[in-house]
Amino acid sequence: MSDFVTLADLTLAYGPTVAVDRLNLSIAQGELIALLGPSGCGKTTTMRAIAGLLPPKSGTITIDGRDVTRLAPAKREVGLVFQSYALFPHLSVYDNVAFGLRLRREPDLDTKVRGGLATVGLADFAARLPADLSGGQQQRVALARSLVMQPKVLLLDEPLSNLDARLRLEMRMELQRVQQETGVTMIFVTHDQAEAMALADRIVLMKDGAIEQIGSPEQIYTAPETGFAADFVGFETILRQDEGGALAWRPGAVVLGSGPHNGTVRGASFAGERREYVLDTPLGVVKADTPVDVPAMKIGQTVAFDLPRDRAVRLARA
Amino acid sequence: MFENRTIGLALTVPAALFAAALFILPVGILLSEAFKGDNGFSLMAYVDFFSSPRNQTVFFRTLKLAGLVAVVSAVVGYAAAFCIVSLPAKSRGRMFGLVTLPLMISPVARTYAWLVILGRTGFVNSMLVNMGITDTPFRILFTETAVFIGLLQLFMPLMIISLVSAMENMPRDAIPAARILGANWFQVFTKVILPLTREGLVVGGTLVFTGSMTAYITPAILGGSKVLMLETLLYQRVTVANDFVAASVIAMILIVMAFSANVLLKQIATARRTRV
Numbered sequence: 001m002s003d004f005v006t007l008a009d010l011t012l013a014y015g016p017t018v019a020v021d022r023l024n025l026s027i028a029q030g031e032l033i034a035l036l037g038p039s040g041c042g043k044t045t046t047m048r049a050i051a052g053l054l055p056p057k058s059g060t061i062t063i064d065g066r067d068v069t070r071l072a073p074a075k076r077e078v079g080l081v082f083q084s085y086a087l088f089p090h091l092s093v094y095d096n097v098a099f100g101l102r103l104r105r106e107p108d109l110d111t112k113v114r115g116g117l118a119t120v121g122l123a124d125f126a127a128r129l130p131a132d133l134s135g136g137q138q139q140r141v142a143l144a145r146s147l148v149m150q151p152k153v154l155l156l157d158e159p160l161s162n163l164d165a166r167l168r169l170e171m172r173m174e175l176q177r178v179q180q181e182t183g184v185t186m187i188f189v190t191h192d193q194a195e196a197m198a199l200a201d202r203i204v205l206m207k208d209g210a211i212e213q214i215g216s217p218e219q220i221y222t223a224p225e226t227g228f229a230a231d232f233v234g235f236e237t238i239l240r241q242d243e244g245g246a247l248a249w250r251p252g253a254v255v256l257g258s259g260p261h262n263g264t265v266r267g268a269s270f271a272g273e274r275r276e277y278v279l280d281t282p283l284g285v286v287k288a289d290t291p292v293d294v295p296a297m298k299i300g301q302t303v304a305f306d307l308p309r310d311r312a313v314r315l316a317r318a
Numbered sequence: 319m320f321e322n323r324t325i326g327l328a329l330t331v332p333a334a335l336f337a338a339a340l341f342i343l344p345v346g347i348l349l350s351e352a353f354k355g356d357n358g359f360s361l362m363a364y365v366d367f368f369s370s371p372r373n374q375t376v377f378f379r380t381l382k383l384a385g386l387v388a389v390v391s392a393v394v395g396y397a398a399a400f401c402i403v404s405l406p407a408k409s410r411g412r413m414f415g416l417v418t419l420p421l422m423i424s425p426v427a428r429t430y431a432w433l434v435i436l437g438r439t440g441f442v443n444s445m446l447v448n449m450g451i452t453d454t455p456f457r458i459l460f461t462e463t464a465v466f467i468g469l470l471q472l473f474m475p476l477m478i479i480s481l482v483s484a485m486e487n488m489p490r491d492a493i494p495a496a497r498i499l500g501a502n503w504f505q506v507f508t509k510v511i512l513p514l515t516r517e518g519l520v521v522g523g524t525l526v527f528t529g530s531m532t533a534y535i536t537p538a539i540l541g542g543s544k545v546l547m548l549e550t551l552l553y554q555r556v557t558v559a560n561d562f563v564a565a566s567v568i569a570m571i572l573i574v575m576a577f578s579a580n581v582l583l584k585q586i587a588t589a590r591r592t593r594v
Contacts, residue, residue, distance in 0.1 A: 051494075053494050053498075072497070072502075074497060074501065078498065080494075080495070080498050082494075082495060084491050086489055086490065086491035086494070086495035088510060088514075089489060089514070090513045090514060099499050099501075099509075103501055104500055149499065149500075
């Protein structure tokens, strides 16, 4: 079924400030969804509303066919891994993972807790306190604490942002493995497009409290529909067209050194494999790059360039 | 701060001498007064003190009122502190200022205000009479209730301040995390907030309890000689009866009780269940 989780006309506000405006979204069971966007776009607010931490101003939320809009967080069968992990510092790793199960009077408590810790590779850490663990380990405890509750939906707030590069890759694989093993529907929030691309089945790109575009990573990456989406996935030159809409090019698609247009180099920087340029042109600002073996151009220099039509994406709006 | 530790220590000598000569020594002399018997060391003064029913009443009343003020301010304090930390930063500062405001008003002025409010023709009684609840005004002043109200107002801010700072140090999102894992508000309090703010509760509880026990102005004005507390009894012994031995006994009792309260509360706070 394609509407395991549905948000219908969801409007969320902090007092008089509307953070999310009439959002509509359906998520299939077992899907891994990324809510992607810059800070302040409403992605975290949306996630908190799904968890039940923020009552919606209007609209409905359903999970597995049940209207949960007015239900308490505990009754929604969702899990949430906080960006700050939010482990209970006074409880051992074991007691943290057992917290929800104890409240539920789980008869099979010990097996489940040990199983949860084994799933995240922390079986030997049961007696430790959270303060004695590294950030990555703390996050895995938080993950285990949510997973042992067997939630219908697992929400993750910026799950990779506090980890260093190596742990990030590890955690990414861990999340994918957990998702395959448990089949749990996952919604994670991120501001990092590379992270969303690498992990998600489907990306929900958000801006100013509304959805800008929904699609698979490939769709968003190759066929952004708006200027914001295009810029987010690296189409840095966006030019409005007279007939409406806009065209957008990646820096590598811009031809430098020949072509019908002329521009002035305003910025130049060396980026390892490429040289990156910012040009002031009569058409607008153009961002281009060249391989390093092409001789460097100087700031102030006038250069000919071309914007090939066949390498542009067409946008509905700039 | 100092390159040489000895210099640092040397600089504390004047203050240490000052404290020794003008505080520790006189207090020591005063306290030792009550241990003197006909032939050396004796506890007779203490036996005498506690054998008087009136002194017993004052002792237990002081314990009861100080304990009650501590407990009630803890209950109200948790609610107030929770509201304050839930506020946005700007109004939080304003609220916090409002809580600490009573601490900046002279205790004498503040306590006299209670005389106006609680007196026979005061605000509370004229309200009750006008509403027809009673014909004759209630006697509130010079009762334990009046002393309790005065002490509660005086010391509750200290509890709230301690609890607010303890709550601010709780990990962000610990409360929503517990709620999502199935805790109702009562369980959130007993399983997360209480254990994580224990130290604040101990500090606040000690301040309020010892403060209430050793307060003088409030019980003197609102309780008078009808509702004596240890502190007002001490003053009475010295000024009216010129009985320095009894005063010394009371002083010792107050010191011992303050320390015991602190130790006891710390014990409660550090007692934790270990379970794996």
